[in-house]
Every structure is written in C-alpha cells, then in structure tokens.
Amino acid sequence: MKKLFGLEKIKALSYPAFKTLMIIHFVLFFLVILIGSRLHFSIPGFSVKGLYQFPNIWEFFPWVASWFNLFLAIVVIVLVGNEFAFKTFRQNVIDGLSRNDLIKGKLILIVTIAIYTFVMVLLAVLIFGFINTKELSFTIIFENSYLLLVYFIQAIGYMTLGLLISIIFRNNGLSIIMFILYYFPIEPIIRVMFKSEARRFFPVKIISNLTPTPEFLTMTSEKTYTNASGTSSLDFSSIGLLPEKLPLGITLILAAGYIGFFIALSTILMNRKNL
C-alpha cells in the first residue's frame, strides 16, 4: 500500500498538468464561495448570509464543491489515460506490479484526492462559518457536519466512474467526452425512458443526489411569517415547494454499491484486456 502510494505520488505530483488542474480546482471553489458571500439580494425576508452560517454551511459548501467533483473525475481520467498513452501501465506490469496493483494504485490516488477536497471544504466551512455565524454553540456548529462525509463519498463516486470510463476507452479525449456525455445527456435520456420510480436509481442521479441542491427557501428565508391571526412557522414542504428525495441512508447505500460496481468492473477489464 505504501509502495503504491509512493508510486502515485511521484507520478501525479511531478505532472505539471495535475498540479495546474488542482490549483484551478482550489481557486475556482474559493472564488465561487467568495463571490457568493458578496452577493446581496434586496428581497425582504431573504438573506444569502444564511447559507454561510452554521449549520446551513455544511450543506451549502459541499453542494458548491460537488460541481467541481466532475472536474476531479476529469483529473483522474487524464492520469489514467496517460498511463495507456505512455504505455506505462504495461511497463509497470513488466517491472513487477500485478494488474490489480494498477487498480489499487489509482484507488489510492482517488482516495487521496478525495481527502484533499474534503479538507479543502472543511477548512472553508470552518473559516466562513465562524466569520458569519453570530450565535455559536457546539450543536449549531456541528449539526449537519456529516454532510461533508457524504460529499467525500460523492467525490469518490465520480472519480471511480472516471476511472472506469478511462479504462474502457483508454484515450483521454474520448474518455472525457464520454464522461461528460454520460453525465449529460446520455443518462438523463435513458432515465426518461424508464418509469418515474426507476429514474431515481441511476448511477449519476444517485451520486449527484448525495449532495442535493440545498433547500435555499428554508435556508435563506425567515422561519416564520406574521399575518392577522398572529405568527406562524413556514413549512415549504407542505405547500409543495421542496422536491421529494430518497432518504439519505438509502442514497448512500446505493452510491456505495455503484462505487463497488465501478471498481469491480474496472478490475475485471484491467485483467481481461491486453495492456
């Protein structure tokens, strides 16, 4: 394991394109949340600031970061595609790695990138959360913090899908195009062909639903409203303004199943195909 990590470290960290892409990922994420924090809407009862406060920030920041998970998947596609283009996978096998080691090495890379993005979002959450939240308590700070772990699983999900696609197509350009096309429109079109219940169980749908669009209405609005009969609490679900979702537990289990499937299929293909 240590050896494979060491190998991936040399391969990735000395690759200028990898460093550039990771810097772009970091800068873009912080740019989006910084720009977002400067936005002010003059709508009575609504405030963007609510998104940058504990505990909403645990939901909002992973959601923003999840857009860039597609970017991380493309980074994985490029790194794996390079191994085929440079024929270095075959050289690694000749030198003494097994084909399973090749997959393990890339999984270590994927988990490492996921840890990096996890730490990046965690730091951003803590910095912006503490700056923008007035009433701090242990409960408020850590409520919903588990959503960051869900984001971590999502990052692994997208990157393992990227790994599978790059092993199937073995060409950077084609793999990136197929990955993007599968994300949109191939899977959405296939989903339309199925009954409404089945549509929710497709891989990209499940993985993207791990960090669903935050319920902006509840986060940015006042929690109560006042009319002639007094003050009442607002329940957007009851008036049909919030989408129906699968329970998070089920989504997580299904996502883990898909990740397992992507890894298993990648391993089978790596072992069956010529290098």
Added chain:
Amino acid sequence: MEKVLQINDLSKNYGRIQAVKNVSFTVNKGEVYGILGPNGSGKTTTLAVVLGILNANGGSYQWFNEPFTKLARRRIGSLIETPNFYPYLTLWENLKIVAKIKDAPDEDINHALGVANLLKRKHTNFGHLSLGMKQRMSMAAVLIGNPEVLVLDEPTNGLDPEGFAEVRNIIQSQANQGKTIIIASHILDEVEKVCSHVAILKSGELIANGKVGELLSTEETVYIQSERMEELIEVLNNSDLTSKVYKVENDLAIVLNVNYKSADLSKFCFEKGFPLSKIVVKKQSLEDQFLQLVK
C-alpha cells in the same frame, strides 16, 4: 539444466489474425537465447504474452518452474518494443518508479544510469531525449534490481553504431555474469554475435530452434553464376550433387551433398553446358540459414 522459461503450445490471436501459433521452447539458466524472425513473425507478441501484458488464447508458460507471480516478475528485467516511460519525469524519477516496484535500492539507479552512459542526463526529462538515448534509458531500467533474467525486444532499435556497440557490450557483460538473456531481434548479426541459442519464428510459427552452433552448420554454400540460370536450377535440382539450390540476388546458392566438393560442381556444370562465370565458396552464416528457413 535449470529451466528459466518454458513455453508450451502458446497461441495468441488478434481477432482473426493468429499472431502466435502453438509455439513451444525452453530457455535454460545461463543461456543467451535469440528469438529471430522477420517483422510480424510473432517475436514481440510471444514475449509480451510471457511477460503478462498480453493474454494468451492458448497454451501455457512458466517462469522458474512456477506460475508467473509478482515476485517472479521482479527477477526479470524487460524491454519490450519502444521505451515506455513518463515523458514529464526526469530519468532519475522514472528509474525511481522502477526501483520502487522492484524493491531495489536507490544506488541501483545511479549504477544503471552509469552503465547506460546517462548519468549526466539524470535530471533531464525523458521526453527530451533522442531516440537512441531513450533506448539506452530502457537498458538502464532493465538493469535496476540486478535481475537474473533480461528480456530484450529489439534492444538496438534506433541506436547509432556507437550506441549499438554500447548496448551489445552491456548484453555481453551481463551474459558473462551468468545471467540468462532472451533477445528478440530481426538483426541477424546481433543475434549471431551474442546468442548461444536461437529460435526462429515465421508467421507466428516456430520453424527452428537450437544452439547457434548447431544451426550454423559446417556445411558450405557455393555461390555460382552462369548464363541460363533457370535451366541450371532445374539441372542441379535433378542431380544428386546438391541438397539445396536457391537464388540469392544474382547468384545461385548451392549446398552440396556430403562427399561432394565445389570442384565437382564446377566440373558437373561444365559437362552439362553451363560454364560458370563465378564460383565462391562460403561457410553458411546465420543469415543464409535464416533466409532459407523463412522463405
């Protein structure tokens, strides 16, 4: 004899094309084994299968009398076709990867770069090397971990005469250390100079194998020229004087049957009305044998 590589009925198809057909041979410890064949004869495919980068469609192979494991791989240093390294990494970083895989110490890297005459270039990116330097870099990688067996596919590809000689010296010095070396090549001179054994492939089939000394038989070939060559071929084929008659450029190459000498041939041709304008006697080279076999 301790068997290093044993191949039994190995076959490999690319779609409908059968690149390797039921090939079997054994390489023993300490042998320098040449695999000869024209382009497309299945040399590289055979080596790629036994090194585990292509999957066989039939047959089997064993390294060191056991199934091919990760540990077995580390006892072998291989160079297959083109040098395969990360172009954006320096030579040292590329060899560091090889050393890590083989659990070899870092000292091996400098030693290998020194042997391949690339020590001054160790901080140069692999992508910036000339073809010849890339090939020498491949030789350096092969030497990492001091492997017991070297598998070299066209090791002198792209080298200038100086590089050619350097690589040949490396191979020779490794052979002198008692290492087993398997070389695939279509350069006959290369094989003839360094190999103790040879296997000849044609269209994916093994057509001959054995010791170079045995394949390089002591029989002489007589090269002749005369007018009406086509008629002369027919006359010679019908005589009991010759065992083989074949054309080599403008000459007729003739292998005489035992007990006959070139003087007998000259006399026979003269008597049959084919006075010879040229008669040269040569011991058969591997090239002659090879050309006969692959015809």
